[in-house]
Amino acid sequence: MSNLGIATHGGADVHQGGTIGDMIISAIGRFPDRVAFVDGDRSLTYTQLGVQIGKAMAAFQQLGLKRGDGVMQLAGNRVEVFVVMAAAYLLGLRSVTLHSMGGYDDHAYIIQDAEPLVFISEKEHWARATELRAGCKAVPHWFSHGECEGFNDFWALADSLPPQPLVSHAGAADVIRLAYTGGTTGKPKGVMLANRCVWMQAVLLMAARGLPPGCRVLSPTPISHGAGAMIVPTLALGGMFVLQRGFDPEKFIDAVEKHRIGSAFLVPTMIYKLLDHPRCATADFSSLKMLSYGASPMTPARIREAIARLGPVLFQSYGQTECPSNILHLTSEDHCRTDVDTLASAGMPYPGVTVALLDENDQPVGTGEVGEICVRSPLVMDGYWKQPEQTAQALRNGWLHTGDMARRDAHGYYYLVDRRKDMIISGGFNVYPKEVEDVIAHHPAIAAVAVIGVPDEKWGEAVKAIAVKRSAASVDAEELRDLVRRAKGSVCTPKTVEFVDALPLTALGKPDKKALRTRYWGGQERAIH
Incomplete structure (x- = not known):
């Protein structure tokens, strides 16, 4: 009797998709002579990239790392950062990348929380890496990308070993990346991203953004964070990824x-x-x-x-x-x-x-x-x-x-x-700061603006706008308040407007509202939102 129309199979494995490592391996095999990366005066072909990934894999195996162990990096945009991430993905290691503009307390907390066995930094971050090594004794292996006083050169070790074959040892369910939240609210949290997540992210970026074959992508933003997600889609299309440091x-x-x-x-x-x-x-x-x-x-x-x-x-x-x-x-x-x-x-x-x-x-x-x-x-x-x-x-x-x-x-x-958490409750009414910010930002004299709630005896929280004027532009607080009043009504109208030279930014380039609020909520038992 026919089984047509009846789903029969030997297990869930048949429904598992690929891995991010498979995508990397395929790209290297498909475009051997094309330039994969431009990093300052250096360029790497796909073949050269594959060799470097194989050497990094060999170094991790030489150090005794096993599937599920952690590798952490603190470095700016450089091709070696991706090479180490790719090697971790192929071996099923947990890759963690610190933001180079982050603070010491967050960095130290993340190291202690993530428990990496290998930490790799670079000469440009020698002072921070030295400080972290002194305060984080549990990490057994400390390296640098290239020569750096007091640290072993990771690539001296890698270059002394024959490259490992590019084979993906990680499964779709393996957590291959711990991506820590920015730390703007409390302690950073380690987000567990399985191979499935990282692979699907790359596929969706290819599908939705319509990158053409052979695309050329420029990244001045940190590949240790969001911009790094564009690397594998670029490589999968035979493209070239150009790095800038800032x-x-x-x-x-x-x-x-x-x-x-x-x-x-x-x-x-x-x-x-x-x-x-x-x-x-x-x-x-x-x-x-x-x-x-x-x-x-x-x-x-x-x-x-x-x-x-x-x-x-x-x-x-x-x-x-x-x-x-x-x-x-x-x-x-x-x-x-x-x-x-x-x-x-x-x-x-x-x-x-x-x-x-x-x-x-x-x-x-x-x-x-x-x-x-x-x-x-x-x-x-x-x-x-x-x-x-x-x-x-x-x-x-x-x-x-x-x-x-x-x-x-x-x-x-x-x-x-x-x-x-950013919603302002003023006099019992909900005010959403972004709506007020969009109105004020329409004024041609305004370069940037942030809206927060500040303590107020009458209203509980009062709406406050903190704005940056364009150079040589002229506007006063009452004009901006009238603009909001006309667009959003009196509840959303800032009670006060302050002009500043620049807004504080987080390490990821976002307006740092935590820093702005601290100026007004400092010493308060609680911040009412």
Whole structure:
């Protein structure tokens, strides 16, 4: 009798997908002579990249590392950072990358929490690495990328060994990356990303961003964090990844023109600096087909300015560490719609990602109502490292709870209004700072703005705007207050407006609202939100 139509198989293995290591191996085999990386004056072909990954694998095996052990790095953008990450992925090690602009306390906490067996830094971070080694005695192996006083050169060890064959030893369920949250609220949490998550992130980036074969991608933002997710998709398409150590508008423009860059990832503050640079008006951006931005929202006024100067190349991605990079996206075509106000939107869900807006009882809210963004997807983390209670809270009722508040319009676009913790309660009314920020940012004299709640005897919390003026621009506080009052009403109107030379930023380039609040909530028993 025929079994047609009846699903029969020998186990769940038949339904498992590939791994991020498989993607790397395939790219190296497919494009052996192409240039994979440009790193300053150096360039590496795909074949050379594969040899380096094999040598790093050999070094880790020489050190006795086994599947599930941890490898940590503290370094700026350099090709060796990716090589070590790739070797970890292939061997099934846990890769952890520290943000080079992070503070000592966070770095030390992450080392103690993640328990790596190998720590690799570089000469540029000698002082911090030396301090961390003195304070974190449990880590047995300390190395540097290249020569560095007091540290063994990791590549001297690797080069002394024959490269290991490029074979993926890790399964789809292995946690191959611990990605620590930024630490802007309490202690950083280690987000456990399985091979499944990292692989799917790469596939979704390829599917949604429409990178062409042979694409050339420029990254001045840290590959230790969000920008690093673009490397494997670039390699899978036979492209070239160009590294820069930090963002400088002049150097960015030089690289775009020299390498005919087709794609880049920046955070909004970097795009603002690029738009304000004198060369932006005359630079040759004709090769640039996609300028992706994320980490924090970009104001609609400056989005319009970017489109006018650079063309229809903007691509927005909204995500978080717990569902890396890919929750919502706004395509270049979305940016240019005139029938729908999309410029304040974070876009629609990525393919393979289910998004719902839920209330405090995890029930769906109606169209146009504010709810918490909650997510289901194979992309979602396995949980927080050694934090079962926080894992249960974040993943309760079968949803990843992002903590971000949004509304959805009738077309299916999502509009972020703020993080739940950032919501201001003034006189019993909810005020979402981003909505106020968007109004103020429309004023041509304003370069940047942040809105927070500050203690107030009458209102509980008073809405306060902290703004940066453009050079030589003139605007007063009352003018901005009138602008908000007309757009959002009296409840959302800032009680006070303060002008500053610059907003404090987190290590990831986001406005540091924790630092801003500290100025006003310091000494208070609690911060009322």
